[in-house]
Amino acid sequence: MMASVNEYYQQMEKTGIPKRFTHVLPPNEIEYKNWLVGQNGLPPVEEWRDRMYAETVKLLKTMQDGCKDQWDDDYWTAVIESKGVESPTNGHSLFSRCS
Structure with a gap:
């Protein structure tokens, strides 16, 4: 899990997004919501x-x-x-x- 977090931080750093915006989901928000509901066996939004x-x-x-x-x-x-x-x-x- 830490590898995934570090990878995400590196991606944020490359695009100039400060770490304080870690929990801001856009532009991947819709993709994330659909992944999340899929993990719970629900259809996409x-x-x-x-x-x-x-x-x-x-x-x-x-x-x-x-x-x-x-x-x-x-x-x-x-x-x-x-x-x-x-x-x-x-x-x-x-x-x-x-x-």
Whole structure:
């Protein structure tokens, strides 16, 4: 296990990533999640969930002026429902508006 850790640290050093970011998963986060669920005998995470997560992270990074609701509920509800998944929102916004 230590060999694997040292290899990971070397890879981080080559790419200029400080060790303090050891537990930050991107850009391999999706690959890691799918490996992790596979280790537990579960199917990979659905592609639409990965897209929704990536879009959420991108949105959070671009919020320079504080918290505001810029989420396209209709688009993501359509994506979720097209995959045969019952909408988790029950008619409510995916995100609460910030006050």
